Amino acid sequence: MPFIVDGNNLLGLRPEVLAKEPGIRGRLVKQLAAFAREKRTSVVVVFDGEPEEDGLRSDMTLGRLRVLFSGRKSDADRRILQLLDEARDPSAYSIVTSDRLLGDRARQRRARCVTAIKFRRSLEELAPAGGTDDAPLSADQIADWQSWFESHEQ
DSSP states (O other), rough: OOOOEEHHHHHOOOOOOOHTTTTTHHHHHHHHHHHHHHHTEEEEESSSSSSOSOOOEEEEETTEEEEOOOOOOOOOOHHHHHHHHHHOOOOGEEEEOOOHHHHHHHHHTTTEEOHHHHHHHHHHHHHHHHOOOOOOHHHHHHHHHHHHHHHTOO
């Protein structure tokens, strides 16, 4: 089942967000790419605003992960609902958010909802605390990164 993730809502569960730690969105993107690869599903993460760090762009794909930003004139909630409205079968999607209003609106469109806390636990099971970013990349990870770089060559 594909997932649409309310990125800022999921990040709000992390203590480093309170400190505005640089690179936090980029690290979440890496975790979500690993999740999508491991679970063999697609994931769309939607962040509020504009990209500001880590080479993230307003609409980019990394393997089975798509990263979107709402832009300045909208917000992630509206963009997520728009994605559901454009979907052939909204009931095929799980929305990751703890935002009650967004969850209600997604369920009205027949999508399923997963709380950000529950989803965060799934991410942490894949990469337990204390894990290292220096671990060698798997063949799938290398292919994902190659795909990303090829799509962004200028």
